[in-house]
Amino acid sequence: MRIPITINKNTLKTYNDYDTNKKIINTLQSNNLEEWDKEIPKNLQEICLETIAKNWEAKPLLDEIPLTIDQCLLLDILPTELPLGLTIPKINDDIYWKRCYLQRWPKLIPENVSLDIQISEIVKVNNGSRKSSTTNSASSQRSRKSSQEQQKSNKRTWKECFLEMHLREYLEKLKPEDYDAEKIKELSDLCGIYVKILELRELQSSENSPSRIPLNAIVTGLENLTELSICFKQTYVGEKFSWNILKITLQDIKLLAKGLEKIHLKIFRLRNSDIDDEKMIRILKSLLKHDELHTLDFSHCKISDEGGVALSKFCLLNSVNTLVLANNQIGTKGMEALSYVICQSACRLSTLDLKLNPIGNEGANHLMKPLTIGVRNIKNLYLSGCGIRHLPSLGEMIEHNSSLEQLNLSNNSLGEEMGKILLQGLRYNTSLTKLDVRMCKLLSMDEFEILRRINNNKLAKRCPRTMKKPIIIEPQYNFYISEELLNEIESAFEKIDENEEAVDEVEQT
Known part of the structure; x- marks a missing residue:
């Protein structure tokens, strides 16, 4: 066979399209x-199924469809703008609600929720129909995940x-002027069963007064609510600034x-709001019957000593294990x-x-006493x-305490001598696994030695066999409290009752 060494010009022009080649130079296809x-x-x-999806608002069909695969394919193509009054009672499958959520808030991924679809995916069906558009799995079966399995896994649904x-x-x-009690009741009836966590980052104030929307009707309608976070301040103001947006x-x-x-x-949680002692005491009184309450957060408010006394009374009457009072x-x-x-x-x-509270040396000294005499909670x-500042009782507390695991002392002017006192207390401490002493004006060598001893405690906890038994040293003092302060703690909630009775008498007269 003879192989040609030249090509005819007409043949080259026919097979070589210069305009097309110019467009695809240095491109990947x-x-x-x-x-x-x-x-x-x-x-x-x-x-x-497409016909059913187009007319679903007029005739909502889902459970009436006999085959599970047809129901799942319908959920893949249903519009996400359907009225909630139709979709909430009719649709429980997460495959639809995940589409609704990600289409409306694509950048706000919720916590403690499975990112994959809650229904087992399809790759092929025996009748040869095409796979779902959301299919990513290699499974050949599709089954609905039961509500019991979701409860066992403690995962939130979409x-x-x-x-x-x-x-x-x-x-x-929602502005207070636009508040509609009937619409709120309708919304609570629709969503109340499913809402367990409600986080309000801001609340709109009225134009002429600092009043907000009434929260009693909203909260009462959420029967399964377990976590509530509120901030009464208004985030975005624009040109209509008023001091009312900061008041409650x-x-x-x-x-x-x-x-x-x-x-x-x-x-x-009630944070970053105009909450003083009287307002906080009213809220605490309403929380007394919450037997399962374990976290209470009043950070970035205006709580002073009177509020601290009321909180101490509340902790005696309730089983709170986490109390956050930062920046008060x-x-x-x-x-x-x-x-x-x-x-x-x-x-x-x-x-x-208690960070960012002006407790000073005297207040910190009061706190060191119970931690030194054997409080293990x-x-x-x-x-x-x-x-x-310079607080020798802090080192004594670290030396005697055998239950404290994390201690944050950062941004306190402890001084160089306190570094030696802390190191002396750490000689017998085996429980501390985190001690933050940044910006405390300690010597760099002392700070490094503190970090080394804390790391040794961490390693000892990972290997219990090598962990040293804590050396228990009897403290040299006991904790006492004045009778006057003790009476204030006992009568912390009675002042509010007296004020309410006085207001009622004035209104009646």
């Missing part, structure tokens, strides 16, 4: 695998996450307290009351966050930025 079935004609099954975000967005944008009326707090009395929470105005008197409560057997506090203690 790949096959679009998403449109592999574009030219395949739809079968009767898919045409019927339906719950969607309805929680929907209610949160509606309430955050006492009437708003009364309405919130009335709603809290009718539910049972596990976590309650609690001083020596409040710390003395809290220190007394920590000593009591009825107190279940394990985490106490407190595991985590945060005292960052509390104005603590």
Whole structure:
């Protein structure tokens, strides 16, 4: 066979398209695998499902469809803008609610929820129909995940996450002038069963007053609510600035307290708001019957010593184990009351966050006493930025305490001598696994040695065989409290009752 060594010019022009070649120079082309079935004609099954999806608002059919595979394919193509009054009672499958959530809030991925679809995926079906558009798995069967399995795994459903975000967005944008009691009741009836966590990052204020929307009707309608987080301030103001956006009326707090009395929470947070002692005491009184409440957060508020006394009384009557009071105005008197409560057997506090409170050396000294004399409940203690200086009782507490695991002392001017005292206390301590002494004006060598000893405690806990037994040393003092402060703790909630009775008498006259 003779191989030609030249090519005819006309043949070259025919097979060489210069315009096309110029466009594809230095470009990569790949096959679009998403449109592999574009030219395949739809079968009767898919045409019927598309027709049902288009007319679903007029005639909602789901459970009436006999085959599970047809139901799942219908959920893949159903519009996500359907009215909630139709979809909430009719659709429980997470495959639909995940589409609704990610289409509306694509950047806000919820926590403790399975990112994969809650239904087993399909790759092929025996009748040869095409696979679902959301299929990523290699499984050949599709079965609905039962609600019992979801409860065992402690995973939140996409339906719950969607309805929680929907209610949160509606309430955050709702102005008091536009409040409609009937619409709120209708929304609570639809979403109330599914909403377990409600986080309100802001609440709109009225144009002429600092009043917010009444929260009692909203909270009361959420019968399964276990976690509530509220911030009364308004985030985005624009050109219509007013001091009312930073204030909270006492009437708003009364309405919130009335709603809290009718539910049972596990976590309650009221942060970054205009909450003083009187307002906080009203809220605490409404939370007394919440037997399962384990986390209480009043950070970035205006709570002072009187509020600290009321909180100490609340901790005696309730089983709270996490108390967050960061960035408040609690001083020596409040710390003395809290220190007394920590000593009591009825107190279940394990985490106490007091950072950015002006407790000073005297208040910190009150707190060191119960931790030194054998209180074993407190595991985590945060005292960052509390104005603590040279405090020898701190080293003695570390030496005697055998239960404290985390201690934050950062941003306190402890001084160089305190570094030696802390090291002396760490000689016998085997429980501390985290001790933060940054920005405390310690010597760098002492800070390094403290870190080394803390790391040794961590390694010892990982290997219990090598862990040393704590050396228990009897403390040299006991904890006492004045009778006057003890009476204040006992009557912390009675002042509110007296004020309410006085107001009622004035209104009657």
